[in-house]
Amino acid sequence: MTTFIINILFCISITIVCYFIGLKFYHKYKKAWLNPLYTASFLLILLLIAFPFEGVNYQEGSFIFNQLLQLAVVSLAVPLFKQWSFLKKNFRKICFGVICGTALGVITVLAMSHMFHLQEQLLASLIPRSVTLPIALTISSDLGGLTSTTVFFVVISALISLIIGPKLLQQFGIKSRSAKGLAMGTSAQMLGANRSLLWGEEEGAMGSIAMTTSAIFLSVLVPFIAYIS
Amino acid sequence: MKFIWFPQLLIIFGFLILGYSTATIFHLPLPGSVVGMLLLFVSLITGIMKLEWIEKVSSFQLKHLTLLFIPPIAGLFISSGFIEILKWNILIILIISSIFCLLGTAFAVEWFEKRRDMK
Numbered sequence: 001m002t003t004f005i006i007n008i009l010f011c012i013s014i015t016i017v018c019y020f021i022g023l024k025f026y027h028k029y030k031k032a033w034l035n036p037l038y039t040a041s042f043l044l045i046l047l048l049i050a051f052p053f054e055g056v057n058y059q060e061g062s063f064i065f066n067q068l069l070q071l072a073v074v075s076l077a078v079p080l081f082k083q084w085s086f087l088k089k090n091f092r093k094i095c096f097g098v099i100c101g102t103a104l105g106v107i108t109v110l111a112m113s114h115m116f117h118l119q120e121q122l123l124a125s126l127i128p129r130s131v132t133l134p135i136a137l138t139i140s141s142d143l144g145g146l147t148s149t150t151v152f153f154v155v156i157s158a159l160i161s162l163i164i165g166p167k168l169l170q171q172f173g174i175k176s177r178s179a180k181g182l183a184m185g186t187s188a189q190m191l192g193a194n195r196s197l198l199w200g201e202e203e204g205a206m207g208s209i210a211m212t213t214s215a216i217f218l219s220v221l222v223p224f225i226a227y228i229s
Numbered sequence: 230m231k232f233i234w235f236p237q238l239l240i241i242f243g244f245l246i247l248g249y250s251t252a253t254i255f256h257l258p259l260p261g262s263v264v265g266m267l268l269l270f271v272s273l274i275t276g277i278m279k280l281e282w283i284e285k286v287s288s289f290q291l292k293h294l295t296l297l298f299i300p301p302i303a304g305l306f307i308s309s310g311f312i313e314i315l316k317w318n319i320l321i322i323l324i325i326s327s328i329f330c331l332l333g334t335a336f337a338v339e340w341f342e343k344r345r346d347m348k
Contacts, residue, residue: 019296037295044303062300069297073262074245075287077269093341101334108326116318138260151301153323161327169335179338187330219263
């Protein structure tokens with residue numbers, strides 16, 4: 001029992017230390033690619049691989065962060081509430097755009113998985129790939145996917161959207177501010193919402209609304225997907 | 230300072246529990262945390278909850294949301310199954326579906342705005 005508690009405490013502190021180092025770097029150099037998400041993860045992985053600590057099981061110890069993530073989902077109600085008047089004014093536009101985008105994303109995943117004959121478990125981890133992470137984890141485990149795999153898919157696809165998104169939207173001549181914000185928020189969630197804030201207030205607000213809406217929409221959609229496939 | 234954030238955290242935790250129980254009791258297809266979020270949102274709108282009661286903790290949580298994403302990523306990289314997961318076909322699926330998702334949303338919104346302007 002004591003080793004279990006020590007393990008948890010150790011995992012929590014090593015993660016937090018890595019995070020703050022990453023954050024410090026980010027604030028010092030202010031480069032987008034120095035996001036603590038990358039630097040801290042990288043540092044943590046290096047540490048864990050370089051020093052295989054005696055009797056430490058990182059996966060086991062980090063379950064506490066999963067619980068915190070659940071709490072963070074509840075907290076998402078606050079930004080949603082703050083933007084409520086803006087959301088209400090553009091309600092139909094937002095819903096229409098987000099539903100079209102999310103549905104198209106899911107359909108593409110379903111169709112291509114059939115093409116490549118993917119395993120069901122892998123497919124279940126792929127479906128929530130464009131939803132904000134805490135909700136994606138829950139959806140994935142509801143569908144019978146592997147949560148750790150989902151994390152990876154969510155992060156990778158957010159990164160892909162973040163890298164190609166702004167260029168792609170420009171190439172296809174998307175000018176509407178809401179369209180840009182919503183597209184980034186739906187596809188790259190937190191990272192996209194952050195990116196669209198660089199374009200301006202309207203895009204930024206749209207980005208974070210899209211993040212929340214697409215997550216809610218997909219978690220409503222999930223039972224139907226499970227029913228179909 | 231501590232006396233401010235602790236009750237706030239308890240409120241949010243309470244909503245999480247409430248969300249879980251609501252989802253189980255009514256057999257909702259939604260994850261418990263999402264139900265909790267919706268319940269909190271409705272309480273904020275109807276004025277049952279005041280924004281100040283939870284604002285400090287929730288903004289702190291969302292500000293450091295990145296921290297919570299680090300353990301799952303690190304856990305994945307140090308686990309052995311990692312190489313098996315990332316194959317070229319998965320990468321292609323992720324890239325194509327990201328493109329479709331981005332363009333689908335953007336075009337849908339543009340179309341919607343144009344249609345409204347014409348009216």
